[in-house]
Amino acid sequence: MDEKSREPSQKSLISLDFLNLFLSDVRDGVGPYLAIFLKASENWHPADIGIAMSASTVATVIAQTPAGGLVDRLRQKRMLIVAGATLVSIGCIVIALLPSFPVVIGGQILIGLAAAVFPPAIAAISLGLVGHNKFDRRVGRNEAFNHGGNVLAAVLAGVVGHFITRKGIFFLVAAMAGASAVAVSRIREKEIDHELARGAAAEDEDTPEKEGHQVSGFMQLFSDRRILLFCLAVILFHFANAAMLPLVGQRLSEGKATGATLYMSACMIVAQLVMIPSASLAGRLAHTARKPVFLLAFAVLPIRGVLYTLTDNPYFLVSVQILDGVAGGIFGVLSVLMVADLTKGTGRFNITQGALNTAIGIGAGLSNLIAGFVVEKAGYNTAFLGLAAIAAVATVIFWMLVPETKGSHKAQSLVSSES
Incomplete structure (x- = not known):
C-alpha cells in the first residue's frame, strides 16, 4: 500500500486519541506539582527542589537518543509505551509514600527514563x-487530545490536592499511566507501517533511500547544518521555558498554607485550554509552511518572562499562562513536523x-537547576528576567538561521539528482 492510500481503522485512530488523552499527564510525571508538594508539604529549600526537578530531565537526556534509536529499530513500539507507563507509576508511588531526598531523586529518574520513550x-x-x-493534521490532533487530557488531569489534581491530600496527585498520575x-x-499492530514509522521513503516516492530501505548514518544526519541550528534554537527555548511554571508555583506557595495547589491547577488549566485550539490550528496552518507558525511560539516566550515580574497577584500570574498555551500548543506540533521534514527518506x-x-x-534540566540557585541568591524577578533574555536569543537564532523545512526533502532530492 502506498502512502497516499493509507486508511487505518477507526479503532486504531480512536485508540491513538485516547492514548494521547491519558498519556498527557503521564509524560512528565507530576511536573510542577512536585515543586509545590516539596515546598509546601515537605519544606524543601528552593535549591534542593531545583535538583529534584532536574533529576528526571537529566535521566531523559541520557536515555532520549538511545530511546529514539530503539523506536527506529524495534517493531514492538506499543510495548515500549506500556513499559514506560509502568515506570512512571512506580516512580510516582514511591515519591508519594517515601518523600526523602534519595527516594524522590530515584523516582524522578524512573519518570525521566519513561519520558524518553513516549x-x-x-x-x-x-x-x-x-x-x-496526513502527518501534520494527525500531530495536531494528537497534541489537541494531549492538552485536553492535561486539562482533565489538572482539574482532578486541583480537587484531589486541595480537598483530599497533595499526595493523591501522585496516585492520580499512576492511574492515568495504567489507562x-x-x-x-x-x-492494531498490523496497521502500523514500521518502515514508514522510522522515516523511510514512501513507496510512491522516487528517492535513492527507498530501494532496500537504506538508513542514513547517524553522524551524517548531524553534519546537516539545518538540524544543528534547529537543535540549538530548541535548547535555548526550553532553557528559557522549563523553569518558568515551577518558579510561578513556588512563588504562589510562599507564605500560603493553602491555595497554592489550586492556583497551580488554574495556571495549568488556562494554558492547556489554550493549547487545544492552538495545537489543532498549528497542524492545519503548518500544511502550507512551518517556520512562520513556529516563530510565533518563540516570540511570545520572552514576553511571558517579563510579565511574571510585574506583580505577585495570583490572578495576573494565572492569566499570563495564556501565552504559555499559545507557545506550547505550537511547539508540540511543529517540533515533530520539522524533524519529520528534515529526516524524510533517511x-x-x-x-x-x-x-x-x-x-x-x-535545556529544561539546566533551567530548573540554575533557576533554583538564582532565586535563592537574587530573587524571583532576576530569574524571570534572565529566562526572558535567553528566550529572546532563541527567537533571533530561529528567525535568522533556521530555514523553512516544508518541501525541503523535495529540494534536497532535486539537488542530489542534478549533481
Missing part, C-alpha cells in the same frame, strides 16, 4: 498509521527526534 514512540506510531501526507497502557494495546526519524528531545532535556 514522544518518539507516539510520533512513530502516528506516522506509521497515517503517513507523511494509557490499555489504550495503546488497542491500536530512516532515522525517531533517533533524530530522540536527539532533539535530548537537547530539550538539556
